[in-house]
Amino acid sequence: MNLCDFDGLTGRVITPEDPSYQALRQVYNRAVNKFPLAIVYCLNEGDVSNAVLWSISHHVSLRIRSGGHNYEGYSTGNDILEIDLSEMNQITIDETAHLLTVEGGVNNRQVYEFVSSLGYPFPGGTCPSVGVSGYALGGGWGLSCRYLGLGCDNLTKLRMINYEGTALTASPQENPDLFWALRGCGGGNFGIIVSMTFRLPEKIDKITLIDIRYPDSDQEKQASFIRTWQDWLAAADPRITLVSRIFNSIEDGLGILARGFFYGPPEAALGIITPLLRLGGVKYTLKYLPFLEAVNRIGSFYPPFEAFQSTSRFVLRDFTDCESCRLADMIADRPQGSSYAALSFYALGGKVAEEDPSATAFTYRNAKYIIWLNTVYDGCKCNNAAWISERFCYLKSITEGAYVNFPYDGLPLYLEEYYGCNVRRLKMVKEQYDPLHVFSFPQGIGCNICC
Structure with a gap:
């Protein structure tokens, strides 16, 4: 593709001709060596929506990257549009309501620095550059989980761009079935998470x-x-x-x-x-x-x-x-x-x-x-x-099962391994919220996969 083929994408677009491409395409696990068609760094929800619509109109598969730590490299790929959220990193707090809201590109280091400056801990992950989005959506094991719960257990609301480029809210009151699925199913299955709201723990010295x-x-x-x-x-x-x-x-x-x-x-x-x-x-x-x-x-x-x-x-x-x-x-x-x-x-x-x-x-x-x-x-x-x-x-x-945040591409019947008896319900949620299977990747959820 030439540059004019990327008309419609907003945000910062990196193509293979860009001098920074070789460095920016790399993910944390250097065993993964993929070459996306382009990387679009989104600054806001509009950029994310435009990226989804562009990928559909140009028949180009998309992948979603917040921190680039998927162990099997499912946040990138060859000849795909990589939607990178790392520049969507705003954090806000409502201390009266005890709520913390982070954009989809915030990583562990950023959230820890923010909450700690106000005296709070946070049930996040151990690696500082891991995206909070991928961490929490996959369950969210961390060194506070036995005391404060998993990352996904502390979520109260999520905002997601769907296959139509439209923003949806998932919470116990709005789209509760999607809210259930997003807490533990891993990233990239139903849409692109652009913000998450967590309960704040009590302050600690x-x-x-x-x-x-x-x-x-x-x-x-x-x-x-x-x-x-x-x-x-x-x-x-x-x-x-x-x-x-x-x-x-x-x-x-x-x-x-x-x-x-x-x-x-x-x-x-x-x-x-x-x-x-x-x-x-x-x-x-x-x-x-x-x-x-x-x-x-x-x-x-x-x-x-x-x-x-x-x-x-x-x-x-x-x-x-x-x-x-x-x-x-x-x-x-x-x-x-x-x-x-x-x-x-x-x-x-x-x-x-x-x-x-x-x-x-x-x-x-x-x-x-x-x-x-x-x-x-x-x-x-x-x-x-x-x-x-x-x-x-x-x-x-x-042993039994597998942790979706530590994926393994050699898993037989991987959906059952990751999700146990929740597979059928997750497929139903997939069909409701992504009927065209716009959001797909190896080991993703799809009713076309027999498991």
């Missing part, structure tokens, strides 16, 4: 940042930690949310770590985490910090980008001793070209489990935690993808 490490580990200790973790989590105080990990690093060898937040003072946190400190050789810190400093320290562990392959599952039962040993064995050998392989455990329970599984599209309320297997590499994608695939078969046999 400080939280305890927890960091636990076992730097010199072996497989036996890693397997023991898995057993200790699941026993500990079953009765853990809901004010604490941790992500733990067993890993195999080219730099540090085998290790164990756990990090997270406790909404209370360090002396209380120490009593709660004591069972996790008993394996021997532990190093830990408990720091009582302002909320923003705590989230920034967590965010500092994320690189600006990396190339990785991964898969996720939900854990609904305790693993046996044999299963724990086999899980630890999964990362004993990294694939060729990999610098880091890990099995991570994202704590659920607490306030997450208080919602009924049918209350939102996020159905895995009874899961104990999310398990995530990943490999980071500089070498061959094929080797690392094969490594994940080989291990996925065993993971699938001892």
Whole structure:
């Protein structure tokens, strides 16, 4: 296409001829290498509406990008129109009504900085550059979720541009079926979210940042930690949310770590985490910090980008001793070209489990935690993808479902894996709000897909 073919698009349009195109087309996971026909950076709802209508009139598929962190790259693609919302980043607050409204391009860093300046925490994600929209629409696991709920549980209203380029409101009072679906179904299925309104938590001065490490580990200790973790989590105080990990690093060898937040003072946190400190050789810190400093320290562990392959599952039962040993064995050998392989455990329970599984599209309320297997590499994608695939078969046999915010393109019957018994209802919502399937991508919802 030449430039005149993009007439009708408003906002900032980037084409392959633009000097910045090669840099701007990149997403967080550098294993994804796609070449969109154009990228349109929208500044307002009108730009978004025009982009939707342009894609329909020119028979060009569209994709939606808020933060560019979809692990399988579903927010971009080859020969598509990429609608980027990152310049729609206004944030407003109504402290009287205890409501926070963010535009569709706001990321975790921006919302944390805004709310913290006024004394509030926020149930957001861990990586600072992740878009709040994608995070919350997929459920929204974060280090406050056991205490404050998932991101989607704190939503009160959303504004969406539909397939006709028209703005709709989704809330308990307006389009309630769409409101239900948007909370947990992931981004990009029904329309383009241009703003979200969240309930504000109560103000808080400080939280305890927890960091636990076992730097010199072996497989036996890693397997023991898995057993200790699941026993500990079953009765853990809901004010604490941790992500733990067993890993195999080219730099540090085998290790164990756990990090997270406790909404209370360090002396209380120490009593709660004591069972996790008993394996021997532990190093830990408990720091009582302002909320923003705590989230920034967590965010500092994320690189600006990396190339990785991964898969996720939900854990609904305790693993046996044999299963724990086999899980630890999964990362004993990294694939060729990999610098880091890990099995991570994202704590659920607490306030997450208080919602009924049918209350939102996020159905895995009874899961104990999310398990995530990943490999980071500089070498061959094929080797690392094969490594994940080989291990996925065993993971699938001892777990259920998958977390849509940690997607895996190797999933069989992916709709059931992501949404469980909610699939049929989600397809009905899809047909009502996007009957022409304007919003489509690999592993998206569509009645033409037999699952």
